[in-house]
Amino acid sequence: MAYEFSVNARIGRPVPEVFDAVVNPTKLSGYFVTTGGGSSAPLIEGTTVIWWGNVPVEVETIEKDRRILLRWSANSARAEADYQTKIEMRFEPLDDCATMVTIREGIWRTEDAGLKQSYINCEGWTQMLCCLKAFAEYGINLREGYYTSEMKGVPARPRD
Secondary structure, three states: OOEEEEEEEEEOOOHHHHHHHHHOHHHHOOOOOOOOOOEOOOOOOOOEEEEOOOEEEEEEEEEOOOEEEEEEEOOOOOOOOOOEEEEEEEEEEOOOOOEEEEEEEEEEOOOHHHHHHHHHHHHHHHHHHHHHHHHHHHOOOOOOOOOHHHOOOOOOOOOO
């Protein structure tokens, strides 16, 4: 049995704006791939970009304002895993000029390591959609200071 997952979110902006927030490396680096140098280049069909300074992402298909198809190592911590997964992002216009973004990733192997990594990636794509929504709708970077490695030298916030 093949395993894949799908997550989605409504983003309160038109499709072209939301699509650009994903393919534009400056914008993507402003809310999702915020560490390690962000995104190395725009998502252009047939290229490979680097996210977080060390994760190669192959851009297989770009259908402007409609669909993005990416491939990467099934284990993002190890760039030379023995198989890749496919990430499909779909952008659908809604009646209220908003966008439904759906992200699907698979096919995951069923051994423990493959399933564990699928859960980690599902969590990551869910977080990406939350961050995209905050960034596109309100200009907020939810990941700023999210990771303890980014917090060096930042004083702890006093508790009420």
